[in-house]
Amino acid sequence: MVWIPFVSSSKPEFKNNREARKLCWESRDEYFKCLDKIDIISPIDPKNKSKIKANCSTEENKFEQNCANSWISYFKEKRITDYRNNLIQKKMEQDQLEADMKK
Amino acid sequence: MLRLTRRNWLPLIKKPLPFTRLLHTNAIRYNTPKSHLSRQPIGGSQASRTRTRRFENVEFNAPLSIAFFLFVGGLSYAIFEYQKNKMDKEQEKESRKGYGTPQIGGHPFKLIDQDGKEFSDKDMLNKFSIVYFGFSHCPDICPDELDKLGCWLDDLSKDRIELQPLFVTCDPARDSPEVLKEYLKDFHPGIRGLTGTYEDIKQMCKQYRVYFSTPEHVKPxxxxLVDHSIFFYLMDPQGKFITILGRNLDELTGAEKIRESIWEYKRTH
Incomplete structure (x- = not known):
C-alpha cells in the first residue's frame, strides 16, 4: 500500500480491514450518541465546538483516533445530511398522513 | 386479430344452413303420398299426422343440430382462444424488449485483477457476472454492499446459480492489485478485484455509466474519498446488461431479483 503516514504523524496508520472498520464505526456511533445527548446535530459548526469539547471530548478523541482522516470528515458531514433527510422524510410522511385524514 | 376471428367463425354461420333445409324437406316429403308405405302412418287425420310428423322430425334433429352447433362453436372458440393466447404472448415478449435495454457494458476493455492477471471483456463471456464499482478506502457503503453481495452469492449457489462477481475500483491511484487483494480478503472469496490505469478505469466507468470523481493527480x-454511483450490474453470458440492483435491496430481496432475472433470461434466450 502506498501510504506514507507522515501527514498524520500523531496517529497510527489506518489499516483498512474488517476489524479496523468495525472499531471506527463503533466509536463513531458512540460519539454521535453523545452528540445526541447534548442536542448537537452538526459536529462541524464552530459554534458547537466548546460544547462538544466539554461534554464529548473522550468520544471525539476515540472517534478521531480510530478512523481514517478522510472518513472523519465524511461521517461528520453525513450526520448533517442524514439528519436533514430524516426531517424531510418525516415531513413527507406527516403530509401524507394529513392528506389521508382529509379523505 | 379481426382477420383471424372472421376466419374462425365462418364455418359456424355457413354449416348449420343445410341442416335446416334438410329438416324442411323431410317434413314435406313425409306428407306426400309418394313416400314408401311402411313410412306412412296408420290412422289419424292428415292434419294431425302432419303435425306429429313435423314435431317428431324436429325432435329427432334438434339434439344433433345442438351437438353440431356446440361442436363447431366449441372448436372455433378453442381456436380463437389459442390464437389470442399466442398473440398475447408475442405481444408481451415484444413489449419486454421493445423499448431496448440500456447501453451498459458490452464494449471491449482491458484491466488487471488482484493477482496482476489481465482481465478483459472476453472473460465475461459464457457466464453471468455481477459488477460493482467502488474503492477500497470507501468508508461505509462499499463494505456493506460487498458483504451483501457475499450473501447473495452464497444464497444463489444453493440453487446452482453461479455468478462471476467483479469489483471494479474507481480509485486506481491507490487501489493497486496488492491493495485490492488485501482488501478483498475480508469479503466473499469469489470476488475478483479489477484495476488498471486511470484512463482504463475511466473508460470502464464510462461504458457502465458510472459516475465517479477521483482526483487524477494525488500527492502520496x-x-x-471517491464519489461514485452505487449499483450492481447483472450481466449476461454475452457480456450484455440485464439489470441493475440498487441499495434498496437487502440480503434476501437482492438474491431474489437476481434469481428471477436469470430465470427470465434463460426462458427468453
Whole structure:
C-alpha cells in the first residue's frame, strides 16, 4: 500500500480491514450518541465546538483516533445530511398522513 | 386479430344452413303420398299426422343440430382462444424488449485483477457476472454492499446459480492489485478485484455509466474519498446488461431479483 503516514504523524496508520472498520464505526456511533445527548446535530459548526469539547471530548478523541482522516470528515458531514433527510422524510410522511385524514 | 376471428367463425354461420333445409324437406316429403308405405302412418287425420310428423322430425334433429352447433362453436372458440393466447404472448415478449435495454457494458476493455492477471471483456463471456464499482478506502457503503453481495452469492449457489462477481475500483491511484487483494480478503472469496490505469478505469466507468470523481493527480499520502454511483450490474453470458440492483435491496430481496432475472433470461434466450 502506498501510504506514507507522515501527514498524520500523531496517529497510527489506518489499516483498512474488517476489524479496523468495525472499531471506527463503533466509536463513531458512540460519539454521535453523545452528540445526541447534548442536542448537537452538526459536529462541524464552530459554534458547537466548546460544547462538544466539554461534554464529548473522550468520544471525539476515540472517534478521531480510530478512523481514517478522510472518513472523519465524511461521517461528520453525513450526520448533517442524514439528519436533514430524516426531517424531510418525516415531513413527507406527516403530509401524507394529513392528506389521508382529509379523505 | 379481426382477420383471424372472421376466419374462425365462418364455418359456424355457413354449416348449420343445410341442416335446416334438410329438416324442411323431410317434413314435406313425409306428407306426400309418394313416400314408401311402411313410412306412412296408420290412422289419424292428415292434419294431425302432419303435425306429429313435423314435431317428431324436429325432435329427432334438434339434439344433433345442438351437438353440431356446440361442436363447431366449441372448436372455433378453442381456436380463437389459442390464437389470442399466442398473440398475447408475442405481444408481451415484444413489449419486454421493445423499448431496448440500456447501453451498459458490452464494449471491449482491458484491466488487471488482484493477482496482476489481465482481465478483459472476453472473460465475461459464457457466464453471468455481477459488477460493482467502488474503492477500497470507501468508508461505509462499499463494505456493506460487498458483504451483501457475499450473501447473495452464497444464497444463489444453493440453487446452482453461479455468478462471476467483479469489483471494479474507481480509485486506481491507490487501489493497486496488492491493495485490492488485501482488501478483498475480508469479503466473499469469489470476488475478483479489477484495476488498471486511470484512463482504463475511466473508460470502464464510462461504458457502465458510472459516475465517479477521483482526483487524477494525488500527492502520496494525501487522503481523499471517491464519489461514485452505487449499483450492481447483472450481466449476461454475452457480456450484455440485464439489470441493475440498487441499495434498496437487502440480503434476501437482492438474491431474489437476481434469481428471477436469470430465470427470465434463460426462458427468453
Amino acid at each position: 499520502g494525501q487522503e481523499y
